[in-house]
Amino acid sequence: MDPPAGIVASPAAAVLVVVAVSTSEEAALSARLVVLVSGTGTNLQALLDASLDPRFGAQVVAVGADRDGVEGLARARRAGVPTFVVKVSEDSSRDDWDARLTRSVAEHAPDLVISAGFMRIVGKRFLDRFPMVNTHPALLPAFPGTHAVRDALDYGVRVTGCTVHLVDAGVDTGAVIAQRAVAVFEDDDEAALHERIKTLERELLVDVVGRMAREGWTVSGRKVTIP
Secondary structure (H helix, E strand, O other): OOOOOOEEEEOOOOEEEEOOOOOOOOOOOOEEEEEEEOOOOHHHHHHHHHOOOHHHOEEEEEEEEOOOOOHHHHHHHHOOOOEEEOOHHHOOOHHHHHHHHHHHHHOOOOOEEEEOOOOOOOOHHHHHHOOEEEEEOOOOOOOOOOOHHHHHHHHOOOEEEEEEEEOOOOOOOOOEEEEEEEEOOOOOOHHHHHHHHHHHHHHHHHHHHHHHHHHOEEEEOOEEEOO
């Protein structure tokens, strides 16, 4: 399969080189983002807000969800961004759903797909077609999965944090792009700690996506480099 647009693969060196969409300070040609959500869309909102500045270098061109009625879709509609819904229950198999999701995202010709609280695992077909970025509320590879904050508290760590990573076929196993640490306080409960993590997570996601859009990135093994 040919690599996605804007990507040059070098099989001999096992290095993936992604060329930035624009190096102009005014970012005349913004990177196209499709954002996938399953819930409230606070990370989506951070990206929508950032994209109001043309220097950010990226625009959200569509927002997709796996269910109707979520606030993330409402945020997109208020911002005038096209939306689509691809429900797992409407397909006879997970592979059929993945194929339909791939087609729906492809209609918007993204340079990068962002999982912003999207609670579904995408398949090989999707990942072969699009580079995808996800966030996680822990310092991966520690505490993968859906209960990362609770697991960190139960383990008794003194420092946790957030990770922005590329998505691969596993669960929170993709190459790490960037991380930030968050101290765990003695009186923290899951809600309080998660709220502090989410604040940094939004900031980190906006910073990483903007840099990837403006400067491009390379992947060599598990090492992701933004020039």
